[in-house]
Amino acid sequence: MFAVQFDSPGYIDVLQVRNIPVPSPGEGEVLIALEASAINPADVKIRSGMITPQGSAPFTLGYDLVGTVKQTGPNAGRFLPGDRVIGASTSAVTGNGTWSEFVCLPETSLARAPENVDSAILAQLPLPGLTAMQAVDALQLTPGADVLVAGAAGAVGRIALQLLHLRGYRAHALVRRAEQAESLPTGVAEEVHIGSLPVSRVDAVIDTAGIDLSAALRPGGHYVTVVPGSPPHSVSPESATLVITRESGAMLHALAELLAAGELDLPGSTTFTFSEIEAAHHEYDRQLGRRITLVV
């Protein structure tokens, strides 16, 4: 089967499409034939050496997965061969990337794919959706509170904004440029801030941009970030949470239900095949913020 791998971190040209053996599902695992995935910032960070993945070379990249179950391992009974599923593999932590023809994942990391949703849309959901949901879950607030999302036009921020709205928070968006404000789903944000922070206005922030949002917080506010290296030193550890995304089939199921019900609006993307992996990464670098779907 093919797999997108690299041996040592570096520029895009370290990526190679190799022919490797098909894995066998272990205890509680499922073997999935990959249909589509996406490029996330973490893939670029791992490829370039900013993040060191677990295990030893060669490394297979990839977090997101849309595919069809081919085989189930011992004590894996939630899915049957032929089921279409979505999943996220936290590959920096597990060393198990999804950019290969067949992928083994724990069945607890998978959810049934909603019917009638295109794989290019589904591929935008797993890692950004789990990250957004885990960031919103980290808020210690009651509905009605004001929450600012930085990077609201990005993959994680866009979903976080919508989840906040659905849960009854007053969601505020911070974007960098005016055209990003126009790209936000309608009717979700109470206020959209372009390029500058509101001051001392919100009960909590969710940072997906890796910037200092402390000025926006009311005294006693809660700082949630998904970007390692933040929050800034000025924020006390007791009022801050760094979310490191965990795999969760149950959360993906909840996100898939929102998507199927039309309550989650995901961004459009540009599609490349895995044989075009270098071109896909060049395009991703060129259009930061524009999503890329990878298909088999």
Ligand SMILES: NC(=O)c1ccc[n+]([C@@H]2O[C@H](COP(=O)([O-])OP(=O)(O)OC[C@H]3O[C@@H](n4cnc5c(N)ncnc54)[C@H](OP(=O)(O)O)[C@@H]3O)[C@@H](O)[C@H]2O)c1
């Ligand atoms: N902790 C974890 O386990 C975990 C999991 C998933 C993601 N992450 C991290 O979360 C971050 C976001 O991921 P993503 O997939 O959402 O990336 P993304 O789609 O590139 O979104 C990031 C957004 O932040 C915006 N931004 C950057 N600087 C800004 C600024 N100064 N003011 C306002 N907006 C700004 C970007 O705008 P531009 O397009 O203009 O740059 C973009 O819209 C990444 O750093 C990623 O590595 C962490």
